[in-house]
């Protein structure tokens with residue numbers, strides 16, 4: 047069976063949580079706001095949660111997630127520089143630094159560090175899907191005026207993402223304007239922030 051990706055919109059800020067599954071194994075990306083809904087969905091689909099991944103530590107991407115980690119005894123993977131920002135207890139986390147590849151159940155999960163929105167922000171690549179958090183949105187990039195933000199780092203991160211294959215599917219951390227998915231090929235040619243970054247201009 048192929049990998050399935052469920053897009054789950056939760057909370058008051060248009061956040062997108064992603065449920066990635068293959069056969070009976072699942073991982074969650076940025077579970078936040080409504081853990082009852084997420085545990086119910088896992089049960090309903092008869093899925094076993096293997097791991098939780100966070101794209102970064104902002105509250106709207108981690109809110110109430112620690113409850114889920116406590117209840118399931120599954121680890122929450124987060125980059126070291128965003129642990130404090132997340133406010134989560136490190137006992138429930140698998141903290142790593144920089145580029146990584148994790149083998150979890152049937153999934154090969156690649157971490158691409160993409161600082162800029164936050165210092166420990168990452169994109170998470172599983173197969174042909176790229177979960178971009180608040181780094182890359184359809185037609186936009188994340189804010190770079192927040193604590194630990196860095197506009198120059200964002201520019202480098204956008205350049206890095208532009209090197210991925212055109213048909214890489216992009217799944218962003220919010221559905222601003224009702225849309226949370228795109229492709230790298232589309233963003234490389236149409237996203238003004240990525241285009242500026244590639245031209246060496248301010249984003």
Ligand SMILES: [Zn+2]
Nearest residue numbers: 102104163180
């Ligand atoms: Zn954020």
